[in-house]
Amino acid sequence: MERRVVVTGMGAITPIGNNVNELWEGIKEKKCGIDKITLFDTEGYKVKIAAEVKNFNPEEHFDRKAAKRMDRFSHFALIAAREAIKDSKLDLESIDKTRLGVAISTGIGGLKTIEENDKSIIEKGPDRVSPMFIPMAITNMASGNISIEFGLKGESLCVVTACASATHAIGESFRMIRHGYQDFMICGGTEASITPLGIAGFTNMKALSHAEDITRASIPFDKERSGFVMGEGAGILILEEYEHAKNRNAKIYAEVVRIFCNIRCISYNITIARRRRWS
Numbered sequence: 001m002e003r004r005v006v007v008t009g010m011g012a013i014t015p016i017g018n019n020v021n022e023l024w025e026g027i028k029e030k031k032c033g034i035d036k037i038t039l040f041d042t043e044g045y046k047v048k049i050a051a052e053v054k055n056f057n058p059e060e061h062f063d064r065k066a067a068k069r070m071d072r073f074s075h076f077a078l079i080a081a082r083e084a085i086k087d088s089k090l091d092l093e094s095i096d097k098t099r100l101g102v103a104i105s106t107g108i109g110g111l112k113t114i115e116e117n118d119k120s121i122i123e124k125g126p127d128r129v130s131p132m133f134i135p136m137a138i139t140n141m142a143s144g145n146i147s148i149e150f151g152l153k154g155e156s157l158c159v160v161t162a163c164a165s166a167t168h169a170i171g172e173s174f175r176m177i178r179h180g181y182q183d184f185m186i187c188g189g190t191e192a193s194i195t196p197l198g199i200a201g202f203t204n205m206k207a208l209s210h211a212e213d214i215t216r217a218s219i220p221f222d223k224e225r226s227g228f229v230m231g232e233g234a235g236i237l238i239l240e241e242y243e244h245a246k247n248r249n250a251k252i253y254a255e256v257v258r259i260f261c262n263i264r265c266i267s268y269n270i271t272i273a274r275r276r277r278w279s
Helices: 020-028 064-068 072-088 111-124 133-137 141-150 162-178 196-204 242-247
Strands: 005-013 100-105 184-192 232-241 254-262 267-274
Touching: 005 020, 005 072, 005 162, 005 242, 072 100, 072 141, 072 184, 072 232, 100 141, 100 162, 111 133, 111 196, 133 141, 162 184, 162 232, 162 254, 232 242
Parallel strands: 100 184
Antiparallel strands: 005 232, 005 254, 184 232, 254 267
């Protein structure tokens, strides 16, 4: 028997708000998250704008040692996951942690870490590559770090399908719960690719907008469009089996009722029913 799946928690860190409430207020206020790149010197770059997360200091969220052992994409994922779990009001001490899985996807992973260690090996030799290079850079470490922090023993996944990665992760999480493999999933996506190599690579493949006017940069359906704007951040959902959510009187935001996978486009279409009378 297929089980129903609902959304009971949300977390986010974005260019227009560093949590869900700030994000929603930013949307209502029509804020633009695009601005000049500050994360590195864009001298010589054709593209000089991006949508950076603003006012972000990892040491406000992690101790210094933990912050240095994670790439920026993992920082974002953990912060948003903490918010989503808190929002869901899940009591992690009372549930079977083998039934709570994590599926956090990213398109590239720890690109900043890769760049920094590539520079180290070229300038200083192989012995100067960080022993934390691999666990900081690999794409599945956002899921892994969340599982480690909360002591979770369920599935820990990272589906990498380019720009569809986060949606794909939500789709796989939906199926995990629907078919009885897990009762809860922490799922979504995280990205931190506003780096010299990331911007140069996407620029040279003619993918990024060259606009200087931030209000005319991200215009995908306009005849004057010239590419997309690189962004960063994380968006996380808590998916939960409906009967469990109802029995604990959880706040239910929505129900995921269907997924459609288009293999040719490597993308997922997830149909979410708006909140209604739950019976």
